[in-house]
Amino acid sequence: MGEVIVITSGKGGVGKTTTTANISTGLAALNYKVVMIDTDIGLRNLDVVMGLENRIVYDIVDVVQGNCRLKQALIKDKRFENLFLLPAAQTKDKNSVNTDQMKELVGNLKPEFDYIVIDCPAGIEQGFKNAIAAAERAIVVTNPEISAVRDADRIIGLLEAAELHDPMLIINRLRPAMVKKGDMMNIVDVEDILAIKILGVVPEDEAIVISTNRGEPAVLEQTSKAGQAYRNIVKRITGEDVALMNLEEADGLVSKLKKLMGIK
Amino acid sequence: MAMFDFISRMFGKESSSKNVATERLRLVLVHDRANVSPEMLNALKEDLIRVISEYMDIDQAGLEVALNQEDNTVALVANIPVLRMKRNYASNAS
Numbered sequence: 418m419g420e421v422i423v424i425t426s427g428k429g430g431v432g433k434t435t436t437t438a439n440i441s442t443g444l445a446a447l448n449y450k451v452v453m454i455d456t457d458i459g460l461r462n463l464d465v466v467m468g469l470e471n472r473i474v475y476d477i478v479d480v481v482q483g484n485c486r487l488k489q490a491l492i493k494d495k496r497f498e499n500l501f502l503l504p505a506a507q508t509k510d511k512n513s514v515n516t517d518q519m520k521e522l523v524g525n526l527k528p529e530f531d532y533i534v535i536d537c538p539a540g541i542e543q544g545f546k547n548a549i550a551a552a553e554r555a556i557v558v559t560n561p562e563i564s565a566v567r568d569a570d571r572i573i574g575l576l577e578a579a580e581l582h583d584p585m586l587i588i589n590r591l592r593p594a595m596v597k598k599g600d601m602m603n604i605v606d607v608e609d610i611l612a613i614k615i616l617g618v619v620p621e622d623e624a625i626v627i628s629t630n631r632g633e634p635a636v637l638e639q640t641s642k643a644g645q646a647y648r649n650i651v652k653r654i655t656g657e658d659v660a661l662m663n664l665e666e667a668d669g670l671v672s673k674l675k676k677l678m679g680i681k
Numbered sequence: 682m683a684m685f686d687f688i689s690r691m692f693g694k695e696s697s698s699k700n701v702a703t704e705r706l707r708l709v710l711v712h713d714r715a716n717v718s719p720e721m722l723n724a725l726k727e728d729l730i731r732v733i734s735e736y737m738d739i740d741q742a743g744l745e746v747a748l749n750q751e752d753n754t755v756a757l758v759a760n761i762p763v764l765r766m767k768r769n770y771a772s773n774a775s
């Protein structure tokens with residue numbers, strides 16, 4: 418039976434979809450059988466981040482309404498044959514799926530997959546409720562920035578109220594140089610305030626923008642710092658104990674020298 | 682400018698922007714979390730009544746509990762009208 422993980426945040430634009438794409442692809446690269454579910458009805462995006470937008474025929478609403486079988490709506494990834502996407506509907510109403518339908522759908526996927534990764538929409542309305550309805554584990558994504566952390570706190574409270582216990586935190590878009598200057602909250606600041614376990618820290622990285630342009634998740638990019646951060650996160654999800662990357666050093670003189678000399 | 686910034690930070694005159702952010706967050710979350718669960722404040726009220734009643738008779742209906750904010754601190758302010766002190770607390774305790 419597969420494990421059901423929801424990627425959520427409260428605030429929009431913090432990196433849920435990016436995280437869903439990278440974690441799922443990373444798990445698939447380790448040979449797990451993975452399906453991603455985009456629950457952002459009306460604002461579907463996971464398909465383009467994955468570069469699969471041209472292959473969509475049916476979507477999650479079609480499945481729920483019985484217009485097609487579940488298997489017909491699953492899109493196979495370009496790179497990994499053990500990775501699938503169930504796309505959100507782009508033109509249908511936000512409320513065309515309810516929590517019971519979501520639970521049934523996920524229940525049907527569980528026997529077939531090792532991981533079911535659910536990309537949650539922003540906000541705390543129906544889309545959020547659907548996304549967490551069938552989840553067994555929650556990953557909260559935030560940025561080291563005041564409004565994102567505040568929203569994350571709200572989401573953590575709502576997850577707790579929904580009895581989805583022990584959520585884990587990903588701090589995305591950390592900028593080591595700003596942290597060093599004291600102009601961005603650091604890992605400890607955010608961890609102290611939210612008081613949940615940190616699953617990983619992903620730096621701000623142009624590679625994310627470039628890989629999103631191409632529809633190729635950065636987790637497959639060996640030289641990207643964000644890619645490395647996501648590979649570590651993936652290992653932690655599978656139960657491996659991996660230390661946090663030293664991001665403080667990323668822009669330091671020492672690491673620049675090391676890079677110049679070809680030492681990693 | 683940068684040097685001045687640095688010096689004023691060293692002497693603690695001006696906090697770095699991330700310190701300002703964490704401080705503001707800490708305060709705003711006190712209110713957010715209290716608002717999300719008014720039940721929590723109610724439960725606290727009931728517990729207060731129970732504990733204080735061991736020492737004095739209080740006007741339970743007149744009891745008020747609230748979070749008050751002043752600049753950089755949030756205080757739990759309780760207004761608890763006392764009707765009567767219990768005379769024999771010590772003998773009860775032993």
Ligand SMILES: Nc1ncnc2c1ncn2[C@@H]1O[C@H](COP(=O)(O)OP(=O)(O)O)[C@@H](O)[C@H]1O
Pocket residue numbers: 426428429430431432433434435436462539589590591619620621622623625626629643
């Ligand atoms: N670590 C990062 N470095 C640089 N850009 C990022 C990073 N994470 C996300 N982004 C960019 O931020 C934007 C929002 O990300 P997205 O995953 O769509 O957020 P959400 O799904 O939470 O709304 C996207 O343009 C994405 O490419």
Ligand SMILES: [Mg+2]
Pocket residue numbers: 433434435457462537538
């Ligand atoms: Mg998204």
